[in-house]
Amino acid sequence: xxxxxxxxxxxxxxxxxxxxxxxxxxxxxxxxxxxxxxxxxxxxxxxxxxxxxxxxxxxxxxxxxxxxxxxxxxxxxxxxxxxxxxxxxxxxxxxxxxxxxxxxxxxxxxxxxxxxxxxxxxxxxxxxxxxxxxxxxxxxxxxxxxxxxxxxxxxxxxxxxxxxxxxxxxxxxxxxxxxxxxxxxxxxxxxxxxxxxxxxxxxxxxxxxxxxxxxxxxxxxxxxxxxxxxxxxxxxxxxxxxxxxxxxxxxxxxxxxxxxxxxxxxxxxxxxxxx
Numbered sequence: 001x002x003x004x005x006x007x008x009x010x011x012x013x014x015x016x017x018x019x020x021x022x023x024x025x026x027x028x029x030x031x032x033x034x035x036x037x038x039x040x041x042x043x044x045x046x047x048x049x050x051x052x053x054x055x056x057x058x059x060x061x062x063x064x065x066x067x068x069x070x071x072x073x074x075x076x077x078x079x080x081x082x083x084x085x086x087x088x089x090x091x092x093x094x095x096x097x098x099x100x101x102x103x104x105x106x107x108x109x110x111x112x113x114x115x116x117x118x119x120x121x122x123x124x125x126x127x128x129x130x131x132x133x134x135x136x137x138x139x140x141x142x143x144x145x146x147x148x149x150x151x152x153x154x155x156x157x158x159x160x161x162x163x164x165x166x167x168x169x170x171x172x173x174x175x176x177x178x179x180x181x182x183x184x185x186x187x188x189x190x191x192x193x194x195x196x197x198x199x200x201x202x203x204x205x206x207x208x209x210x211x212x213x214x215x216x217x218x219x220x221x222x223x224x225x226x227x228x229x230x231x232x233x234x235x236x237x238x239x240x241x242x243x244x245x246x247x248x249x250x251x252x253x254x255x256x257x258x259x260x261x262x263x264x265x266x267x268x269x270x271x272x273x274x275x
Contacts, residue, residue, distance in 0.1 A: 007133065012089075012144055014082040015133045022070045022078070029196055031085040031166060032060045033116070033151055035126045039078030042069040043113040050113040057116040057126075059155065061165065063197055064112045065184065081129060085166065089148045094167045106160040108168065121154045177205070178212050185224045186248040191217055225249065226262050233271055240267040 005017040018039070034041065034057065041052040043060065044067040052058045060066065070078040116122065129147065132139050139147065155162040180198050189197075194217065195205035209217050225247040232238030238246055244255030244267070260266045265273060 007136075009132075009138045010141065010144055012084050012086065012148065013129065013133075013139070014084070016070070016078070016080055016082075018070045018072060018078040020072055020077075024068055025065060026068050027065045027193075027197055028060055028062050030087065031062045031090075033083045033085070033155070034058050034060065035081045035083075037079035037081065037130075038076050039073055039080075040071040041078070041080060042071060043067070044069075045112040048112070050111075050115060052115060056118070057122055059109070059114045059116055059162075061109065061112050063199060065187075066112060081126060081133065083126075083129070083147070083151050085148065085151065089145070090152065090166050093149055093152050103160045103163055106163050108164040109159070109161045116155075116158060119154065119158065121150070121157065125150050125154060177208055181217075181220070182224075185221045186228070186246070188248065188250070221248075222258065223262075226259055229255070229259060229267070230263060230270070233267060234274060240271045243267060 002019055004019065004022070007015045034052070036052045036054050036056055036058075038054045040054070041058065043050045043052070043058065045064060050058065070080065072078050125147065129139075152166065155166065177198050181194065184194075184197075191205070192202055195202045198205060200208065206217065209220075213220050215223065228247045229238065229243045232243050232246065233240065241252065244252055244259075249255035249258075256266050259270070263270060
């Protein structure tokens with residue numbers, strides 16, 4: 001097999017078989033547990049690298065952008081299973097917990113990616129999922145619900161820090177808009193995606209954004225992209241014909257027009273002015 005095989009069940013359970021090394025960036029909209037069946041998984045975030053070898057599990061937090069490399073070893077392809085813990089499943093589980101059983105001073109998990117210690121419950125959970133995957137059978141919705149609850153129980157039994165990590169539903173869980181925008185304004189994302197990744201509806205995103213900037217979000221993104229393009233040209237780190245793409249513009253003509261409107265010169269003319 002030379003083509004990757006990726007199977008998805010109900011936006012919750014994913015299985016993949018990759019016969020070659022695959023590298024990509026991925027934004028995590030929800031918490032996930034990943035089991036590496038074969039090959040190796042490398043996760044990088046802010047120069048912190050976590051490597052997960054075959055037979056091991058890793059928990060990856062939501063609301064982060066990571067670089068992922070799925071590595072096939074010799075003639076063994078990468079095979080992995082991803083179980084996604086959606087907000088609704090977590091809230092449903094949380095509402096059923098007696099408040100008296102919640103740890104009072106547990107601190108949330110800080111690492112974006114955390115290798116999980118092996119445990120009989122985790123092994124049992126993923127072995128039961130492999131039966132469905134290997135037989136190409138989609139689990140019934142009720143079964144997936146049970147498996148998600150089982151996954152949550154596994155995490156809570158491993159570390160009390162998963163309580164505040166998984167069950168953070170209040171306003172405080174929203175990540176800082178300005179920090180996120182400044183780190184991601186060159187990304188190809190819609191406003192709906194910016195809202196989602198900062199933990200907000202589109203309406204609350206626009207409302208909160210108005211508190212930190214007089215500019216509408218799309219205008220703010222445009223201005224920051226143009227400022228970065230100008231800086232890249234001034235420092236010689238970008239070519240006039242390519243710099244627009246590097247800061248997030250999809251169309252060279254659109255970038256050139258926007259740059260000229262903002263700074264009075266087309267990018268190529270601005271470079272000549274600098275020399």
